[in-house]
Amino acid sequence: xxxxxxxxSLLLSxxxxxxxxxxxxxxxxxxxxxxxxxxxxxxxxxxxxxAQRFAVQTQQLANAEAGKIALQSxxxxxxxxxxxxxxxxxxxxxxxxxxxxxxxxxxxxxxxxSPIKALSDLKGKRLGIAGGEFDKNWLLxxxxxxRQQIDLDASVEKVFGAPPLIDEQLKLGRIDAALNYWHxxxxxxxxxxxxxxxxxxxxxxxxxxxPVANLGYVFKQSWAAAHKQxxxxxxxxxxxxxxxxxxxxxxWRGIIPLLKTDDPATRDKLRQRYCDGITxxxxxxxxxxxxxxYLLLRELSGKQLTGDAASLQPGTFWALD
Numbered sequence: 001x002x003x004x005x006x007x008x009s010l011l012l013s014x015x016x017x018x019x020x021x022x023x024x025x026x027x028x029x030x031x032x033x034x035x036x037x038x039x040x041x042x043x044x045x046x047x048x049x050x051a052q053r054f055a056v057q058t059q060q061l062a063n064a065e066a067g068k069i070a071l072q073s074x075x076x077x078x079x080x081x082x083x084x085x086x087x088x089x090x091x092x093x094x095x096x097x098x099x100x101x102x103x104x105x106x107x108x109x110x111x112x113x114s115p116i117k118a119l120s121d122l123k124g125k126r127l128g129i130a131g132g133e134f135d136k137n138w139l140l141x142x143x144x145x146x147r148q149q150i151d152l153d154a155s156v157e158k159v160f161g162a163p164p165l166i167d168e169q170l171k172l173g174r175i176d177a178a179l180n181y182w183h184x185x186x187x188x189x190x191x192x193x194x195x196x197x198x199x200x201x202x203x204x205x206x207x208x209x210x211p212v213a214n215l216g217y218v219f220k221q222s223w224a225a226a227h228k229q230x231x232x233x234x235x236x237x238x239x240x241x242x243x244x245x246x247x248x249x250x251x252w253r254g255i256i257p258l259l260k261t262d263d264p265a266t267r268d269k270l271r272q273r274y275c276d277g278i279t280x281x282x283x284x285x286x287x288x289x290x291x292x293x294y295l296l297l298r299e300l301s302g303k304q305l306t307g308d309a310a311s312l313q314p315g316t317f318w319a320l321d
Contacts, residue, residue: 005105009291022056024077024230026057026077030060030061032060038255039241046237050182052234057077071219071238080217081098084291088305088307091313096218097224097315097316098281099320101213101217103276103278104199104274106181106185107197108196108198109170109177109188109193110170111192120148122176122177123154123156124156126159127175128170128177129166129179130178130180135179139301140233143296144205163184167187167281179250182198182277183274185273187270190269203293211290217235225308240309246274246278286317
């Protein structure tokens with residue numbers, strides 16, 4: 001009987017291994033402060049999980065730069081990043097490609113009782129900026145201000161820093177306004193802070209009305225082409241997970257522990273802003289809008305952000321087909 005049980009256990013383990021081998025392992029690097037873990041958590045609990053052609057394996061990353069290093073070294077298969085970096089890497093010979101994740105980017109936030117109502121009111125104020133001087137939100141905000149005859153470089157005192165630091169500086173009153181990433185801005189809004197303009201509003205002010213994803217899943221095109229069905233299944237599953245988070249309260253309650261807040265107002269604001277960013281790949285129109293943004297950022301950054309390539313590189317966007 002003991003031998004029979006041993007053989008049965010061995011056969012079961014072989015069977016499980018075979019099932020696992022049928023699924024494509026997708027190693028995804030996620031940041032602790034990021035939001036991609038929300039939808040990945042939904043995938044883990046999906047009733048149809050057993051029928052999926054892929055198996056998600058998440059790996060924690062310290063920050064965005066660590067993700068880029070992990071992807072380039074092959075330590076992970078996917079990260080969340082932006083298409084500007086993808087285009088730059090393709091111009092340098094890499095074959096990374098991008099699939100839209102969210103159109104939500106940053107926002108300009110002030111205290112609820114601040115006298116700042118418009119970009120013109122920033123003159124003489126201290127402005128906190130998440131990231132560095134080549135942050136996309138900052139470059140585009142400057143471009144919009146320039147259209148309004150405002151030179152933000154000359155008229156504001158700039159304070160650059162990591163998102164949590166910029167958040168804290170605004171709470172302490174050490175800066176008058178903050179240009180921060182959307183989920184940091186959303187938490188401030190829940191506390192009574194006020195949004196002046198967000199990333200979509202900045203683009204619209206620059207004449208770009210077509211929704212363009214700011215962030216997306218980034219992976220090697222050659223790897224994805226070799227596992228096309230599984231990759232496309234995964235990407236479609238993430239879209240479904242986003243919609244569930246926004247339409248089904250029960251699904252949303254399942255990821256509340258990941259929000260790391262007990263405040264209902266903060267949870268509601270995070271959900272609202274997350275759902276505001278849901279995007280569907282826009283095909284040719286989206287890519288034409290991305291090309292316009294690329295050219296604008298190339299000029300604004302003096303090629304520091306985009307690299308030398310004169311245009312957005314072919315293959316930057318992955319298409320489901």
